[in-house]
Amino acid sequence: MSNLEQLHLNICSTILLNDQIYLPSLEDIQYSFEYFPDIQISSCINYFSEEGKGHCHIYSYPFTIRIYPNIANNFPGGLFTCVSEISLFDEHPFEHEFFVRISRSFPLLKRLTIRNGKPQCGKSKNIRKFFSIIQYSHLESLNFETTHDDYIEQFLIDTRTYLPSNITLSIDYKSLRRVTHKFTRKATRLNCEKINYICLEKIRQLPKYFKNYFFEICMCRP
Secondary structure (H helix, E strand, O other), X not given: OOOOOOOOOEEEEEEEXXXXXXXXXXXXXXXXXXXXXXXXXXEEEEEEOOOOEEEEEEEEOOOOOOEEEEEOOOOOOOOOOOOOEEEEEOOOOOOHHHHXXXXXXXXXXXXXXXXXXXXXXXXXXXXXXXXXXXXOOOOOEEEEOOOOHHHHHHHHOOOOEEOOOOEEEEOOHHXXXXXXXXXXXXXXXXXXXXEEEEEXXXXXXXXXXXXXXXXXXXXXXX
16 A cells, blocks of 8 residues: 555444453553554543443544444543534443533534433532533434433533524433423423424323423324
8 A cells, every 4th residue: 555645544343241351451452553653543442341342442533434433431532523423322420521521522413322321420410500501503313212311301401401403302201201390390491492302102191281392293103
């Protein structure tokens, strides 16, 4: 490759944790690229004991790919202006400061998926009123998958997150009903009034304030 002028890397791999004696570290990954001094390499590696898997992501910086998957708490940060879609997953809680870092690193984010079943720590809950409000100015789609209610509150309570108008929300109906206090909660009303809610569940009887709580509702029957 004598005429090669640029090399962009984006390597995502999954490791099954089957009682391995040795698992690669970040130092091992960086050492593998020591013979490429002109390429700025960043990497993340996470081992999830509950899931029984390890996720490794190696990429050259600046990052030129549209999608950045499986971001965990040890995300190294940076500026990713080409990325419009990300997914977040960890077996440890995502605190408010983590979402601040995400919003700053992905200023043109359009699609966001969150999967985390662990509640935020009690300390963060007690000082929520002092949090800075996070803005996702270009967000179009917000998807919660097997997610603790704390993260739904993180995005729907208006003193924590400012959502843009006409955003599509995908979420379990029962979780949404709990967080919004049966669609009567004032703290979540401002953001919900901007949301196009896609309801996939079959609901026998709609709550009294359900239809007036969102900008638009699509009742999709399975």
